[in-house]
Amino acid sequence: MTHDERERFLAAPRVGVLGVADPRGGARAPLVVPIWYGYEPRGEIVVEMGRETIKAQLLCAAGRFSLCVQDEQPPYRYVSVEGPVTSVEDPIDPAVRETLAQRYLAPEEARAYLAATADQLEQDIAFRMRPQRWRTADFASFAAEFAEVGAEPGRDGRTG
Numbered sequence: 001m002t003h004d005e006r007e008r009f010l011a012a013p014r015v016g017v018l019g020v021a022d023p024r025g026g027a028r029a030p031l032v033v034p035i036w037y038g039y040e041p042r043g044e045i046v047v048e049m050g051r052e053t054i055k056a057q058l059l060c061a062a063g064r065f066s067l068c069v070q071d072e073q074p075p076y077r078y079v080s081v082e083g084p085v086t087s088v089e090d091p092i093d094p095a096v097r098e099t100l101a102q103r104y105l106a107p108e109e110a111r112a113y114l115a116a117t118a119d120q121l122e123q124d125i126a127f128r129m130r131p132q133r134w135r136t137a138d139f140a141s142f143a144a145e146f147a148e149v150g151a152e153p154g155r156d157g158r159t160g
Contacts, residue, residue, distance in 0.1 A: 001079070001136040007041035009136075010069060010079045013103045018047060019066040020058045030066075031058055036100050037067060044128040045081065048092055048100055051125045059085060059127050067129070075140040081131035089126040096126050 001009065015034050022031040033055060038046040045067055049055045059065055063085050070078040089096065097120075101110040 001077070001138050004041075005138070006079050006134060006136045009071075009077065010039050010081065010131075011041055014069040014071070015104075016047075016067045016069045018055070019068070020055065020064075021062045022054075022058055023061075031055065035067075036104050037069075038096070038100055038103060044086060044130050045083075046096060046100075046126055046128050048097060048124050048126045050120070050123045051090060052123065056125060056127075060088070065127070065129060075138070077138045077140070078136065080135040081129075081133065083129045083132035085127050086130050087128045089128075091122060092124040092126045094121055097121065097124065 016037045017032055018035045018037075019030045019032045022029060031054065035047050035049070035055075047065075047067075064083060065085065066080060066082040068078060068080040070076065098110075098114060101113050104110075105113055
């Protein structure tokens with residue numbers, strides 16, 4: 001993907017998968033969890049979570065995280081970013097929480113969600129991360145080549 005393509009892709013409302021180092025128990029495997037996130041091109045990633053969660057504790061300790069987002073419809077695409085935590089908002093700004101809810105839910109659902117979870121404002125914090133490393137893939141060209149090969153006479157895998 002080009003720089004602008006990856007920025008637009010990451011800015012679209014997709015569920016991300018957050019990864020953070022998890023040294024508990026010597027496992028050396030990262031904690032990997034789905035998460036809502038916010039992003040504007042050339043900006044920072046923002047994620048929200050409870051202050052006392054394992055995610056938050058690990059993010060504070062590691063000081064960095066990765067986020068991967070994908071398009072689950074063919075042709076498949078993904079963007080993965082990694083970078084340092086640049087700030088922690090504790091407690092979270094209500095506007096950040098509202099923006100995330102509106103990003104992922106229809107207007108009525110967002111209002112209902114925010115009302116039903118208003119008490120979380122006291123427990124939630126937000127982490128911001130500036131992407132340093134980007135990894136991207138867009139399999140559109142591969143899919144087009146594959147489709148062309150399959151469309152050629154005698155090249156569709158059938159015999160006779």
